[in-house]
Amino acid sequence: xxxxANENYAIEMKNITLSFNKKIANDNVTLRLRKGEVHAxxxxxxxxxxxLMNVLFGLYKADSGEIYVNGKKEVIxxxxxxxxxxxxxxxxxxxLVHNFTILENIVLGVxxxxxxxxxxxxxxxxxxxxxxxxxxxxxxxxxxxDITVGMQQRTEILKMLFRNNDIMIFDEPTAVLTxxxxxxxxxxxxxxxxxxxSILFISHKLDEIKxxxxxxxxxxxxxxxxTVDVDKVSKEELSEMMVGRKVNLKVDKAxxxxxxxxLEVRHLSVAGERGHKDxxxxxxxxxxxxxxxxIAGIDGNGQSExxxxxxxxxxxxxxxxxxDGQDFTHKSIRxxxxxxxxxxxxxxxRDGLILxxxxxxNMVLQEYFEKRFSHxxxxxxxxxxxxxxxxxxEYDIRSMAGGTSIVRNxxxxxxxxxxxxxxxxxxxKLMIAVQPTRGLDVGAIEYIHKSIVKQxxxxxxxxxxxxxxxxxxxxxxxxxxxxxxxxxxxxxxIQNLDLNELGLYMAGGKRMNMKEVA
Amino acid sequence: xxxxxxFAPFISSLAAIVCGLIIGFIILILSNPTEAVAGFVTILTGxxxxxxxxxxxxxxxxxxxxLCGLSVGFAFKTGLFNIGGSGQFLMGAFGAVVIGxxxxxxxxxxxxxxxxxxxxxxxxxxxxxxxxxxxxNVNEVxxxxxxxxxxxxWVNMTVKGSKVLFNALRNESKDIxxxxxxxxxxxxxxxxxxxxxxxxxxxxxxxxxxxxxxEKTTFGYELKACGLNKNASKYAGINExxxxxxxxxxxxxxxxxxxxxxLLSGTGRHIEIxxxxxxxxxxxxxxxxxxxxNPIGVIFSGLFIAYLTAGGFxxxxxxxxxxxxxxxxxxxxxxxxxxxxxxxxxxxxxEKKKDKEYNLIGNKGA
Numbered sequence: 060x061x062x063x064a065n066e067n068y069a070i071e072m073k074n075i076t077l078s079f080n081k082k083i084a085n086d087n088v089t090l091r092l093r094k095g096e097v098h099a100x101x102x103x104x105x106x107x108x109x110x111l112m113n114v115l116f117g118l119y120k121a122d123s124g125e126i127y128v129n130g131k132k133e134v135i136x137x138x139x140x141x142x143x144x145x146x147x148x149x150x151x152x153x154x155l156v157h158n159f160t161i162l163e164n165i166v167l168g169v170x171x172x173x174x175x176x177x178x179x180x181x182x183x184x185x186x187x188x189x190x191x192x193x194x195x196x197x198x199x200x201x202x203x204x205d206i207t208v209g210m211q212q213r214t215e216i217l218k219m220l221f222r223n224n225d226i227m228i229f230d231e232p233t234a235v236l237t238x239x240x241x242x243x244x245x246x247x248x249x250x251x252x253x254x255x256x257s258i259l260f261i262s263h264k265l266d267e268i269k270x271x272x273x274x275x276x277x278x279x280x281x282x283x284x285x286t287v288d289v290d291k292v293s294k295e296e297l298s299e300m301m302v303g304r305k306v307n308l309k310v311d312k313a314x315x316x317x318x319x320x321x322l323e324v325r326h327l328s329v330a331g332e333r334g335h336k337d338x339x340x341x342x343x344x345x346x347x348x349x350x351x352x353x354i355a356g357i358d359g360n361g362q363s364e365x366x367x368x369x370x371x372x373x374x375x376x377x378x379x380x381x382x383d384g385q386d387f388t389h390k391s392i393r394x395x396x397x398x399x400x401x402x403x404x405x406x407x408x409r410d411g412l413i414l415x416x417x418x419x420x421n422m423v424l425q426e427y428f429e430k431r432f433s434h435x436x437x438x439x440x441x442x443x444x445x446x447x448x449x450x451x452x453e454y455d456i457r458s459m460a461g462g463t464s465i466v467r468n469x470x471x472x473x474x475x476x477x478x479x480x481x482x483x484x485x486x487x488k489l490m491i492a493v494q495p496t497r498g499l500d501v502g503a504i505e506y507i508h509k510s511i512v513k514q515x516x517x518x519x520x521x522x523x524x525x526x527x528x529x530x531x532x533x534x535x536x537x538x539x540x541x542x543x544x545x546x547x548x549x550x551x552x553i554q555n556l557d558l559n560e561l562g563l564y565m566a567g568g569k570r571m572n573m574k575e576v577a
Numbered sequence: 578x579x580x581x582x583x584f585a586p587f588i589s590s591l592a593a594i595v596c597g598l599i600i601g602f603i604i605l606i607l608s609n610p611t612e613a614v615a616g617f618v619t620i621l622t623g624x625x626x627x628x629x630x631x632x633x634x635x636x637x638x639x640x641x642x643x644l645c646g647l648s649v650g651f652a653f654k655t656g657l658f659n660i661g662g663s664g665q666f667l668m669g670a671f672g673a674v675v676i677g678x679x680x681x682x683x684x685x686x687x688x689x690x691x692x693x694x695x696x697x698x699x700x701x702x703x704x705x706x707x708x709x710x711x712x713x714n715v716n717e718v719x720x721x722x723x724x725x726x727x728x729x730x731w732v733n734m735t736v737k738g739s740k741v742l743f744n745a746l747r748n749e750s751k752d753i754x755x756x757x758x759x760x761x762x763x764x765x766x767x768x769x770x771x772x773x774x775x776x777x778x779x780x781x782x783x784x785x786x787x788x789x790x791x792e793k794t795t796f797g798y799e800l801k802a803c804g805l806n807k808n809a810s811k812y813a814g815i816n817e818x819x820x821x822x823x824x825x826x827x828x829x830x831x832x833x834x835x836x837x838x839x840l841l842s843g844t845g846r847h848i849e850i851x852x853x854x855x856x857x858x859x860x861x862x863x864x865x866x867x868x869x870x871n872p873i874g875v876i877f878s879g880l881f882i883a884y885l886t887a888g889g890f891x892x893x894x895x896x897x898x899x900x901x902x903x904x905x906x907x908x909x910x911x912x913x914x915x916x917x918x919x920x921x922x923x924x925x926x927x928e929k930k931k932d933k934e935y936n937l938i939g940n941k942g943a
Contacts, residue, residue: 392812393814396814411812415805415806420798438798
């Protein structure tokens with residue numbers, strides 16, 4: 060073949076088509092990564108980005124199409140082959156062994172041995188050299204569990220450098236970073252580019268693409284929409300190409316009209332794992348009716364534990380919780396669920412749904428025992444089915460078989476809608492939502508954001524935990540910043556909030572005196 | 578609203594049976610090629626050679642198999658592995674023997690009280706691993722296995738040490754008087770010469786009862802929810818620990834009932850003083866697997882295995898050892914476990930495909 064194979068391209072994926080069961084995931088997609096460029100791959104969830112990458116790494120086999128690496132046609136049937144060809148990837152969730160050191164993680168899989176013993180001295184020398192060259196401030200002997208997410212990402216990058224990968228793929232690299240870390244990451248990417256590496260950058264964040272990428276390929280519903288020079292298009296144009304229509308990136312909402320205190324948390328502490336320090340330390344705050352209070356912070360700073368403490372799935376070490384003035388501290392989970400707290404949990408598969416139950420049974424997960432849905436111990440199947448059908452209509456939940464669809468077989472967005480429908484319909488005064496839009500596409504996010512604002516306007520107190528700054532800025536009427544288990548800042552004037560300032564608090568660089576709340 | 582039934586488990590069990598029978602046939606050919614076909618026919622039809630008596634025997638053999646299968650299957654539904662069915666069975670048998678031999682004053686209610694006592698002892702024997710699991714996080718498999726031995730030696734010791742219970746001549750428990758045995762309900766007339774009695778009716782009723790509990794009640798909703806997703810159950814405020822204990826108590830009670838029924842059948846079954854754990858509890862695991870833990874499915878898988886076992890006795894006519902039938906049953910169980918894995922695999926695969934499809938359609942107006 061070899062027709063117009065171009066040596067200027069590090070990777071050339073030509074006319075890739077891949078379908079699952081007649082549904083086309085990649086439809087004649089062509090992606091060309093030039094040598095030494097930063098190329099962004101932009102698209103919504105489900106646009107076919109990860110499918111395309113899985114084809115590149117040999118996890119899926121394309122129905123048709125060809126892959127060229129450095130101008131040579133290659134058949135890549137697994138990730139090892141890809142690695143041999145110099146292609147490395149940093150996944151969104153890092154593939155690091157937590158109780159190994161940075162050095163051990165880097166050599167893992169390519170370790171040299173002498174008489175069956177590890178030979179780390181040479182590797183250490185190279186790692187230190189690489190660190191110096193790229194200005195990575197890393198201690199090769201630090202354990203992964205002890206270092207920040209940003210450092211872990213740099214470890215992943217080192218892993219690729221150590222393996223002499225010239226083609227680097229980053230899957231949503233900034234999703235887990237603070238604003239400061241994002242800036243550092245951008246510098247690293249620019250340095251790597253200067254070194255002549257070819258970089259493919261998967262993202263749906265337009266700002267970052269504008270800043271760092273040379274060209275951008277946009278995928279929508281499996282089709283390649285365009286490949287553009289980034290400096291010749293505006294952000295709005297990019298977003299329109301991605302979604303296929305104009306999207307309202309801002310949430311319209313009127314100023315909040317806070318009423319009575321719905322949730323009152325005082326001096327709450329939640330213990331950490333055995334021997335570790337407390338995950339939540341002496342946290343106090345209020346949520347009023349009709350306002351959205353947002354807890355901002357980087358993942359792992361005690362937000363999950365705080366919510367688990369409030370909802371009762373984790374025991375409290377100390378502190379009190381009141382709902383509408385009534386002491387809820389020692390109430391059971393069931394009591395809290397039925398007396399005012401609705402909760403959209405962080406992990407919908409782990410906590411929010413019973414995946415092997417059908418939609419009807421999941422719809423009444425919090426209420427199956429109520430008079431409405433049961434009669435002397437027997438489930439009222441007809442009422443449950445009718446109730447589910449109502450909510451399916453109201454929330455536009457799509458599935459193959461309506462209420463009897465097994466939830467496991469539904470898409471993530473529709474699964475989340477089940478939880479949203481259930482928790483918003485149930486009688487409640489406080490809505491706790493943790494990462495309610497995680498892993499969903501722009502359309503679903505828009506919908507969920509509107510629903511949350513609607514809740515607020517109905518006079519419900521909303522406590523929102525989110526790691527996405529954009530979401531925080533869009534929804535919050537008030538922001539509390541959590542760092543290492545403590546609330547270190549409170550912002551009420553969201554309009555004039557400086558993102559850098561917020562980032563400083565999130566990273567622990569600054570703290571306000573919060574005593575006045577208590 | 579149309580309700581679509583899922584036939585996948587049924588088909589996977591059927592496939593396992595066919596594969597098991599084929600392998601069984603191969604084993605027959607290997608051990609005695611000339612009579613393999615005749616032997617195979619015997620396996621399939623042997624139970625019926627003696628007409629209604631044969632059918633009656635199948636029902637008789639099926640009774641403990643169904644009940645123990647229900648015991649194991651019910652625990653499975655709550656995410657627990659009740660491998661202690663044998664111990665619970667033995668405790669139930671012991672309870673029935675005690676009432677059967679010591680309480681003639683109960684008259685016509687003696688067998689009823691005997692069964693209730695059997696249920697009680699079985700339930701206690703199920704509760705122990707349940708409580709340990711729920712409140713001390715001790716793996717129920719380990720406690721169940723250990724309790725099997727505890728019950729074996731304790732029952733042996735107690736029976737042997739009691740003049741009322743022990744028949745020293747035959748080294749087993751004494752014969753249960755006829756008045757204390759389960760009513761025949763006319764089965765002895767219909768299935769003349771067989772050992773079948775009202776036990777099979779009790780087993781089927783228990784299966785139906787469990788089906789209703791699991792599918793129609795809030796209690797079953799909670800038990801299954803705990804089995805399917807512990808975290809989500811906790812999130813929904815379901816008391817998981819209580820569910821574990823209840824589930825094990827019920828599983829134990831059913832296995833105990835099986836023991837009680839067998840001992841009060843009046844068919845010459847005794848508690849023998851041997852260092853061997855009764856096999857019923859373990860057979861229950863096979864039955865539950867083949868019936869994919871569905872109470873109604875367990876009725877049929879119990880009947881089927883009983884049918885093969887009964888037919889297997891006649892294999893000896895063709896100079897095969899009757900253990901071959903055990904091998905065939907074992908192969909079927911292997912395949913049914915295998916079929917489950919394949920089914921899971923297929924589901925995953927479909928799911929992945931579906932995920933992709935849905936993602937493509939997206940959540941916005943498609």
